[in-house]
Amino acid sequence: MIFKIEDVTVYFPYDNIYPEQYEYMVELKRALDAKGHCLLEMPTGTGKTIALLSLITSYRLSRPDSPIKLVYCTRTVHEMEKTLGELKLLHDYQVRHLGTQAKILALGLSSRKNLCVNTKVLAAENRDSVDAACRKRTASWVRALSTENPNVELCDFFENYEKAAENALLPPGVYTLEDLRAFGKNRGWCPYFLARHMIQFANVIVYSYQYLLDPKVAGFISKELQKESVVVFDEAHNIDNVCIEALSVSVRRVTLEGANRNLNKIRQEIDRFKATDAGRLRAEYNRLVEGLALRGDLSGGDQWLANPALPHDILKEAVPGNIRRAEHFVHVLRRLLQYLGVRLDTENVEKESPVSFVSSLNSQAGIEQKTLKFCYDRLQSLMLTLEITDTDEFLPIQTVCDFATLVGTYARGFSIIIEPYDERMPHIPDPILQLSCHDASLAIKPVFDRFQSVVITSGTLSPIDLYPRLLNFTPVVSRSFKMSMTRDCICPMVLTRGSDQLPVSTKFDMRSDPGVVRNYGKLLVEMVSIVPDGVVCFFVSYSYMDGIIATWNETGILKEIMQQKLVFIETQDVVETTLALDNYRRACDCGRGAVFFSVARGKVAEGIDFDRHYGRLVVMYGVPFQYTLSKILRARLEYLHDTFQIKEGDFLTFDALRQAAQCVGRVIRSKADYGMMIFADKRYSRHDKRSKLPGWILSHLRDAHLNLSTDMAIHIAREFLRKMAQPYDKAGTMGRKTLLTQEDLEKMAETGVQDMAY
Amino acid sequence: MSNQRKRSNDEREEEDDEDAEGIGEWERAYVDDRSWEELQEDESGLLRPIDNSAIYHAQYRRRLRMLSAAAAGTRIQKGLIRYLYIVIDFSRAAAEMDFRPSRMAIMAKHVEAFIREFFDQNPLSQIGLVSIKNGVAHTLTDLGGSPETHIKALMGKLEALGDSSLQNALELVHEHLNQVPSYGHREVLILYSALCTCDPGDIMETIQKCKKSKLRCSVIGLSAEMFICKHLCQETGGLYSVAVDEVHLKDLLLEHAPPPPAIAEFAIANLIKMGFPQRAAEGSMAICSCHKEVKIGAGYMCPRCKARVCDLPTECTICGLTLVSSPHLARSYHHLFPIAPFDEVPALSSLNDNRRKLGKSCFGCQQSLIGAGNKPVPCVTCRKCKHYFCLDCDIYIHESLHNCPGCESIHRPKSVSLMEE
Numbered sequence A: 001m002i003f004k005i006e007d008v009t010v011y012f013p014y015d016n017i018y019p020e021q022y023e024y025m026v027e028l029k030r031a032l033d034a035k036g037h038c039l040l041e042m043p044t045g046t047g048k049t050i051a052l053l054s055l056i057t058s059y060r061l062s063r064p065d066s067p068i069k070l071v072y073c074t075r076t077v078h079e080m081e082k083t084l085g086e087l088k089l090l091h092d093y094q095v096r097h098l099g100t101q102a103k104i105l106a107l108g109l110s111s112r113k114n115l116c117v118n119t120k121v122l123a124a125e126n127r128d129s130v131d132a133a134c135r136k137r138t139a140s141w142v143r144a145l146s147t148e149n150p151n152v153e154l155c156d157f158f159e160n161y162e163k164a165a166e167n168a169l170l171p172p173g174v175y176t177l178e179d180l181r182a183f184g185k186n187r188g189w190c191p192y193f194l195a196r197h198m199i200q201f202a203n204v205i206v207y208s209y210q211y212l213l214d215p216k217v218a219g220f221i222s223k224e225l226q227k228e229s230v231v232v233f234d235e236a237h238n239i240d241n242v243c244i245e246a247l248s249v250s251v252r253r254v255t256l257e258g259a260n261r262n263l264n265k266i267r268q269e270i271d272r273f274k275a276t277d278a279g280r281l282r283a284e285y286n287r288l289v290e291g292l293a294l295r296g297d298l299s300g301g302d303q304w305l306a307n308p309a310l311p312h313d314i315l316k317e318a319v320p321g322n323i324r325r326a327e328h329f330v331h332v333l334r335r336l337l338q339y340l341g342v343r344l345d346t347e348n349v350e351k352e353s354p355v356s357f358v359s360s361l362n363s364q365a366g367i368e369q370k371t372l373k374f375c376y377d378r379l380q381s382l383m384l385t386l387e388i389t390d391t392d393e394f395l396p397i398q399t400v401c402d403f404a405t406l407v408g409t410y411a412r413g414f415s416i417i418i419e420p421y422d423e424r425m426p427h428i429p430d431p432i433l434q435l436s437c438h439d440a441s442l443a444i445k446p447v448f449d450r451f452q453s454v455v456i457t458s459g460t461l462s463p464i465d466l467y468p469r470l471l472n473f474t475p476v477v478s479r480s481f482k483m484s485m486t487r488d489c490i491c492p493m494v495l496t497r498g499s500d501q502l503p504v505s506t507k508f509d510m511r512s513d514p515g516v517v518r519n520y521g522k523l524l525v526e527m528v529s530i531v532p533d534g535v536v537c538f539f540v541s542y543s544y545m546d547g548i549i550a551t552w553n554e555t556g557i558l559k560e561i562m563q564q565k566l567v568f569i570e571t572q573d574v575v576e577t578t579l580a581l582d583n584y585r586r587a588c589d590c591g592r593g594a595v596f597f598s599v600a601r602g603k604v605a606e607g608i609d610f611d612r613h614y615g616r617l618v619v620m621y622g623v624p625f626q627y628t629l630s631k632i633l634r635a636r637l638e639y640l641h642d643t644f645q646i647k648e649g650d651f652l653t654f655d656a657l658r659q660a661a662q663c664v665g666r667v668i669r670s671k672a673d674y675g676m677m678i679f680a681d682k683r684y685s686r687h688d689k690r691s692k693l694p695g696w697i698l699s700h701l702r703d704a705h706l707n708l709s710t711d712m713a714i715h716i717a718r719e720f721l722r723k724m725a726q727p728y729d730k731a732g733t734m735g736r737k738t739l740l741t742q743e744d745l746e747k748m749a750e751t752g753v754q755d756m757a758y
Numbered sequence B: 001m002s003n004q005r006k007r008s009n010d011e012r013e014e015e016d017d018e019d020a021e022g023i024g025e026w027e028r029a030y031v032d033d034r035s036w037e038e039l040q041e042d043e044s045g046l047l048r049p050i051d052n053s054a055i056y057h058a059q060y061r062r063r064l065r066m067l068s069a070a071a072a073g074t075r076i077q078k079g080l081i082r083y084l085y086i087v088i089d090f091s092r093a094a095a096e097m098d099f100r101p102s103r104m105a106i107m108a109k110h111v112e113a114f115i116r117e118f119f120d121q122n123p124l125s126q127i128g129l130v131s132i133k134n135g136v137a138h139t140l141t142d143l144g145g146s147p148e149t150h151i152k153a154l155m156g157k158l159e160a161l162g163d164s165s166l167q168n169a170l171e172l173v174h175e176h177l178n179q180v181p182s183y184g185h186r187e188v189l190i191l192y193s194a195l196c197t198c199d200p201g202d203i204m205e206t207i208q209k210c211k212k213s214k215l216r217c218s219v220i221g222l223s224a225e226m227f228i229c230k231h232l233c234q235e236t237g238g239l240y241s242v243a244v245d246e247v248h249l250k251d252l253l254l255e256h257a258p259p260p261p262a263i264a265e266f267a268i269a270n271l272i273k274m275g276f277p278q279r280a281a282e283g284s285m286a287i288c289s290c291h292k293e294v295k296i297g298a299g300y301m302c303p304r305c306k307a308r309v310c311d312l313p314t315e316c317t318i319c320g321l322t323l324v325s326s327p328h329l330a331r332s333y334h335h336l337f338p339i340a341p342f343d344e345v346p347a348l349s350s351l352n353d354n355r356r357k358l359g360k361s362c363f364g365c366q367q368s369l370i371g372a373g374n375k376p377v378p379c380v381t382c383r384k385c386k387h388y389f390c391l392d393c394d395i396y397i398h399e400s401l402h403n404c405p406g407c408e409s410i411h412r413p414k415s416v417s418l419m420e421e
Helices: A019-033 A048-062 A077-102 A127-138 A140-148 A156-167 A177-187 A191-198 A215-222 A236-246 A253-276 A278-290 A292-297 A312-316 A326-344 A354-365 A369-385 A395-409 A440-450 A466-471 A514-530 A542-555 A557-564 A574-589 A603-607 A631-644 A648-667 A710-724 A742-751 B002-018 B023-033 B053-072 B103-121 B147-156 B166-177 B203-212 B227-236 B246-254 B326-333 B350-358 B391-401 B405-409 B412-419
Strands: A002-005 A008-011 A037-041 A069-074 A105-108 A173-175 A204-208 A229-233 A249-252 A350-352 A414-421 A429-437 A453-458 A475-480 A490-497 A534-539 A566-569 A594-599 A617-621 A675-680 B039-041 B047-049 B082-089 B126-133 B136-144 B185-192 B216-221 B240-242 B285-287 B294-296 B379-381 B388-390
Touching: A002 A019, A002 A742, A008 A048, A008 A077, A019 A037, A019 A048, A019 A453, A019 A475, A048 A069, A048 A077, A048 A229, A048 A453, A069 A077, A077 A105, A077 A173, A077 A177, A077 A204, A105 A177, A105 A191, A127 A140, A156 A191, A173 A177, A177 A191, A236 A429, A236 A440, A236 A453, A236 A466, A249 A253, A249 A395, A253 A278, A253 A326, A253 A369, A253 A395, A278 A369, A326 A354, A326 A369, A326 A395, A326 A429, A350 A354, A354 A369, A354 A395, A354 A414, A369 A395, A395 A414, A395 A429, A414 A631, A429 A440, A429 A631, A440 A466, A466 A475, A466 A631, A466 A648, A490 A710, A514 A534, A514 A542, A514 A557, A514 A617, A514 A675, A514 A710, A534 A542, A534 A648, A542 A557, A542 A594, A557 A566, A566 A574, A574 A594, A574 A603, A574 B227, A594 A603, A603 A648, A617 A648, A631 A648, A648 A675, A675 A710, B082 B103, B082 B136, B082 B166, B103 B126, B103 B147, B103 B246, B103 B326, B126 B147, B126 B166, B136 B147, B136 B166, B166 B185, B166 B203, B166 B227, B203 B227, B216 B227, B216 B246, B227 B240, B379 B391, B388 B391
Parallel strands: A037 A453, A037 A475, A069 A204, A069 A229, A105 A173, A105 A204, A229 A453, A490 A675, A534 A594, A534 A617, A566 A594, A617 A675, B082 B126, B082 B185, B185 B216, B216 B240
Antiparallel strands: A002 A008, A249 A429, A350 A414, A414 A429, B039 B047, B126 B136, B285 B294, B379 B388
16 A cells, blocks of 8 residues: 655555554654654564564655665564565565666675575584684685685685676665575675675665674674664664673683683794794784774775774774784783783672773783773784684684773773672682673664664563663654554453462562462463463573472472473573474474473573464563672662662663563564463552553553452453454454554545544 | 253352351352343343343344355355264363353253254254263264254263363264265364363374365364364364353354355265155054164155165165155255345334335234334345345244245245246
8 A cells, every 4th residue: 555644655565554553654754854763662563564664665765865774673583584574575565666766775684604605614503613614715815825825715606706896786676685695606606795795785784783783793894884874673672781782791711711822822823924924014013003093904805893882083093002013912911811810819709890990900910091992903903914714713812802992991881890609609619700881872872873863663662761761862752652453362460369369479588488389380270271272481580480390390280280281491401492492382283282481581582472372371470570689780770870860679670571571472473363461470560560561561451450369360361262262353343443444544644643543 | 041040049049048158159159150241220220131132133144144145156055965973072171160050061952952953954964973081082973863862872971081182083083974975065063172182193184184085174162262173174164163151152053053065176066866765654563774673653664675764864774875855855955045134224214104104014923113112123124025024033034934925925936036046
């Protein structure tokens, strides 16, 4: 269908549109008009992605003089493929209606592991070794060497791509990763380098968060994007954590040992070069005198890892004299390693600010702040000069340099925490030195500054006013949309009491109470006997889950559950969990029925959908608060309180509730789906907790369902499941229109959007 | 039914008087019953049962329209000779009390009604009964045309035990139905009260096998929607529904009584050899071939081999001829020529004059169509003869009579020609 939103003609590939999709587009368009950032919350399963894509591409078409570029960031490769799939559909539709002028170039970019077509390189097992294997075949010095020595192995795909040079272009169209690989194989060009090259010409780029947020990769992947880009972060409810992780480094004893080995190797290399090719090292020295900004023309073509987290003036500065010479730099690193080693030997937990850490480093190891700042770049330069291609082997020293640079650069928003052992296992010495970032806005600031519009969107962004404070930006639009439904297809309940009317909770003083454990068990036993197919349970932590399952096993509750449904458990092992999930799905398919025990904040809670019969009921046992005794969390809370005036309790509840919402949101992935959600903890009935749930859950949470005991919940569940099993009318009845046709939209445009259903 | 309920309520009250401690128990009984939901307050504040007739009629109209809409496009062939297996799940879940007195009793009760209705509508068809108990499927009765034997076998022993297994039931039914002649329609109707199925093998294979043998499997669930049941019905072209309450269960069951549209592969015309046996003379003695018992009178003689059978329709056990009586054929006939649904008359006052001219009463039962306070009662009209009918007659004509009294009473030859259109 084709309709107008103000002055933009929107091409939408389906015949009907949900009212909230239309609203979403209107708000998004306003944000684009205002050239500002926006924050939009819309429940999953309402077609967020297609609404977003079709509005932005249509917006581009309506302003041919100032073409905007869409940068779409997803969390996983799977989501990337899904987005590109929808874009393909949309693109076909637009081309059908507008002809070739609507053609765009859209592509997904991922790591070499996902894009490489060279079978020998792909044989490597993980991402880093694939990268290294690729570099071994494509680095400029390796290729130079091969002209003299034909035995050096090269990558044909890369050679062909280089040969085609300027002519290596992708014709317009939408390319998923699979398409890119097929295209590359067909032409004999390397898809990875082709995709990276095409980024500057593409209209739509879909890639992972890291390419924008992680300073280590953002520099060379995303530096060519122009200001007139719209950046979209999809599923962005955890964006603050991604930002923080991008700037946090932890150093363990193994890291230091590895780094020492790396240094020895570098030392050997330097000696070798000195003997054979002393001129190279001298040339490097001269370059470093001129400053880092000029490094662009260094050994042409090889990427140089830039660091956008560094202020601009640093880049123009010359590298300090004491690390310009390779052997001096190695000495500095050795001293740094020694110092870190000493610090790791501590018996007590220590917490320090970067400023005092740097000053003590200066007094004890004689390394000053400015030197530290340049460590990362200096190391990269040295590795290029020494023609090191096994970058995966040198990860430890890179980590240490990364640490040094961050410590040297930021005085605020970080803290250094040294723990001699893990809190939960005090008898096993496992010293760890963590540089943890507390300020999510540091990593994302360059993105906000550089691009015209940044769109942050997800199914759960409640409370929506907290994100601007955490990320330190001012959105021009921030809205939360509700889901229009033909029927009440979600049924959230708050269970506060067990079948014996005693309160249930995972509060610290209550969690080990046998009565609570029994009540939780009884709830599940009753539920599995009335809920068909799949049931998912989320616990607050692995240790709590292990404990409760062990008790259930002893008291025979587990056996009772097994009579009705098979039980599968998530573990920290990815392979095991994948296998369990696979079998869980099979048990649901063949009608045996299954229960999946999982952990909030785990892999399953974040990325696996339990849609349709795979999840008819999700039980959230307890409120998934973070481990509040963690030193890092404490430090972050303190920082948030001092800098952004966010109260500790507020942040903790916000964080716990968004995890809970994320967990229960797994069951509903489309409007035709239905599912029940049970929040089994008495604390959910309190207003301060409940009000932080997203609006689309709250609007279905009836007052009568706020304080239930097990038997009442059973009764409600029975009724609900019967009601949902009845056939229903997709378009909605007259009172609640949930699918709009073209005429409806035209009518709405006349009367004004404000009079809509809300 | 309402009498029964009242009686059980009375009994309960008496019990409560006797022991005052069981408060929780009696409370729960009422909570589960939710009898207050069936009441509403009228203008004067009196409580009276909700008048559901308008809603029921609307539901009925919708069903009728759906059926005729399906038939409107092309003339649909219907399978009049049906071989239906009813599978009843008597696993542990059937003992649940959410249907009063228990799911098991309710199922048995309505299956009984269904069997009678089924033979009324499909006199040429046969039914067999299978029950699931302890994870094993048992044959209660083989295919046969006598409602009494089925009902007797069904009511024999009602108990709910163990797990349920859909696959075992399907395998058993598949084995039975694979032997029936190809002109008959093979159907399975499963009443499933459990929410899981413990199968010995891969049920997906069994479903594919059923699909290949053209078994039409329909499932009526008693508690919630199950994926595997839905999948089974989708694959084999059956209906899947879940009963909300007892009344709904009855409706869902009865929906399966009229013959379903024929599956495309079966839609080729087929000639079937049938015998029309004569009723044996009163007082004549013979050994019947079905029960191997000596019977006096009452029985039919196969026209080909002269064997004696007790009930019609059936298959002669000696020569295998299908034995029917002509009224059976006639009774099946109406499925092929259903009467078109009547149009609803909009309750506008302008139409009142028009209606008055034609008469103020229903053509079927002669009751006045103008109710209390001169308000017109909702009514319908036949498209062909333009006579008005009240809602009760509408349902009666479409569901029982299968002839429009209006059309039949005008020109006889014309209506015949209309029917043959």
